[in-house]
Amino acid sequence: MPVKCKEEQRHLTARVEGELDHHQAREVMEELDRRIDAAQPRDLTLDLGGLTFTDSSGIAVLIRTYRRMGQIRGAMRVVNTPPQAQKVFQAAGLERLIRFE
């Protein structure tokens, strides 16, 4: 599974690994949905340190996850974004919506 989660007192950390393209996106999205539903976290840290590639499919995953967290009034931040992914997210102006650290 390309998503590894850690949960501590309604703080959820999800580490996404490998190539997040259209082929992988649905599985990652469904797993994130499941984890968020189960944990109802106050905040989510999305760790992209193990991401080796992404494209616009990753943009959709981030936006959708951000909205899911908004629906349950939780916060979200994205950490350890590799340069290739950062360039993709920047092209979409994602840093205006989502907190990258």
Place this chain on the structure above:
Amino acid sequence: MKVENQVTLEFPSRSANESFARTAAACFAAQLDPTLEEVNDVKTAVSEAVTNAIVHAYPEKLGKVAMKLRIKQDHILEIVVKDWGVGIADVDQARTPLFTTGSEERSGMGFTIMESFMDTLKVRSTPGKGTTVTMARKIARRAGR
């Protein structure tokens, strides 16, 4: 412009071929001795074009996708991604950032990314006949080679 080397790949519109296509493009580009950033830009643009052919061109069946990789004079890498699918009625509208006919799994940023990661992008499409995306990127000549 003189073509100095070229390769053509054909594959069915299966999503597993997205990673194959961008890896093949990266391998082909290697003969131009690109930087890591240049390779990643090319891979990202190829991923967008091929994913579009897989997701949008053949919504309910498998179809043929072709990718032509060319090296032209002046260290220019040209990539042509072609499908024989449903086509695009209004290409200008399709190229607008955030425009999508896809589900919420799509963000409408594919063409915008191809445009910003490559030097040129041409889209030719005929509804019912298919789409051809042609993009090019000059790979800088580096000192010391």
